[in-house]
Amino acid sequence: MTTNVKATIPANVPATMPRPQPLPGRDSAFFWDGAARGELMGQRCAACKLFRHPPRPMCPNCQSVEREEVRLSGRGTIHAFIHPVHPMIPMFDYPLTCVLVDLEEGIRIFSNLYECEKEDVRIGMPVEVFFVPTAGDKQVPVFRPARDAKAGSKGARS
Amino acid sequence: MKRNKAVIAGIGQTEFSKNSGRSELQLSCEAIKLALDDAGLAPSDVDGFSTFTIDNNEDVDIIRSMGIETLRFSSRTPHGGGGSMATIAHGMAAVESGLCNTFVCLRAMNERSEARFGIAHMAPNSNNKGSGSGFLEWSMPFGAATPAAWTGIQAQRYMARYGLTNADFAPISVLQRKNAATNPLAWYYQKPITIEDHQSSRWIVEPVFRLLDCCQESDGGVALVITTEERARDLRQKPALIAHATQSIPFDTETVTNFYHKDLTVFDSGVQCAKEL
Structure with a gap:
């Protein structure tokens, strides 16, 4: 049975195993802990306030190791996308869309897009975060077309 | 000198x-x-x-x-x-x-x-394999588990920027197979491919890579x-x-995925190597 989100667009080939759980490291645990709570977290330098992703222990801009873990808006736009078709991994529903999202805070995050037909995915499309379960009772952040941006804007938000 | x-x-x-x-x-x-x-x-x-x-x-x-x-x-x-x-x-x-x-x-x-790379590697410890940069931590939970999927993101952005389709990649594969076919030790010795072969091969990552865009393992x-x-x-x-x-390991690039440097349509490592050489 699938543990993936019950998407409005049914999968042609549904997952037969749970989505793999994230494997946090010491520098990234806050991100996955946040996802498990249903919060998209970002890392910001406490000194120069630069956001960075993926997380890392030192700020590449000012070399400070002091950092803040900040809840992000979860809104962004699609930077690039693909639909992996082979090999099909039994932990995922197919068709599958992987997206790189430019978040409002100025960092990029890799994830999945749901609730959108394959043919309708576009670079620049506004998206919003939600969370889907994984093995081990964890969650990961995924995206869907932004519900508050139906006015037709295709460009970057904010 | x-x-x-x-x-x-x-x-x-x-x-x-x-x-x-x-x-x-x-x-x-x-x-x-x-x-x-x-x-x-x-x-x-x-x-x-x-x-x-x-x-x-x-x-x-x-x-x-x-x-x-x-x-x-x-x-x-x-x-x-x-x-x-x-x-x-x-x-x-x-x-x-x-x-x-x-x-x-x-x-x-x-x-x-x-150890075929084209098989998706979803092992629980795969996060720590290879060079240990941890890039799998950020791609594996989302079903991107092959080199074609990891590099496909950059290629899709490149295609969108320059208005290309997968057919535009065909001449690259055809030329590489032509060169490889001259090696008597190659699996496909004396077996080059055509543009038609490329375009009729199955999708690996839509809309970016077909089978014949991927290297023979x-x-x-x-x-x-x-x-x-x-x-x-x-x-x-x-x-x-x-x-x-020379080698080049530029800022904000990763081991195989390259999702975070400023312009994904530019292959920073290649540019840096070319400058050095």
Whole structure:
């Protein structure tokens, strides 16, 4: 049975195993802990306030190791996308869309897009975060077309 | 002018197959022996060695198997396929600096029959494999688990920027297969492909890569022997001078995925290498 989100667009080939759980490291645990709570977290330098992703222990801009873990808006736009078709991994529903999202805070995050037909995915499309379960009772952040941006804007938000 | 110009004095390769029927260590030893024979050198001459991080052969096992007396310099270059080419820069630096006299660059793997990259790797510990940069942590939970998927993101952005389709990639695969088909040891020796073959092959990652955009995964081993120009005068082959070799690991790039640097349509590592060379 699938543990993936019950998407409005049914999968042609549904997952037969749970989505793999994230494997946090010491520098990234806050991100996955946040996802498990249903919060998209970002890392910001406490000194120069630069956001960075993926997380890392030192700020590449000012070399400070002091950092803040900040809840992000979860809104962004699609930077690039693909639909992996082979090999099909039994932990995922197919068709599958992987997206790189430019978040409002100025960092990029890799994830999945749901609730959108394959043919309708576009670079620049506004998206919003939600969370889907994984093995081990964890969650990961995924995206869907932004519900508050139906006015037709295709460009970057904010 | 550098005093001690580095040269390639010998090349060895096993056959490339879908199942070598022998261990990766044996492929290593065979490739190195062939390269040394080509140069007219013996294993006891070897005193430097490099391969890259995604390779399963340990220096000590090769030394023990081949009868190498001692290595004075040994290195591993990081990353995926690009790391294999960087071993030449290490060999050049080692012999030109005088650290070594006879340096071997190696790559040997049962990539088809044992550890195929095109099979999605979803093992729980895959986060810590390879060079340890952790890029799998950010792609595996989202179903991107093959090189085609990891590199497809950059390619999709590139296609969108320049208005390309997958058909525009076909000539690249056709040319590479044309070149590979001249190697009697290649699996597809004398079997080039056409644009039509490329376009009728199945999708691997839509709308970016078809099967024939992906490299043929093969079992096999390759080795080069690098030494100085002066020493190569007495050896068996006319040496190939290494005009220069370099590595590039630019800011905000990753091992195989490249999702975070400023402009994904530019291959920063390639640009930097080109500038150096």
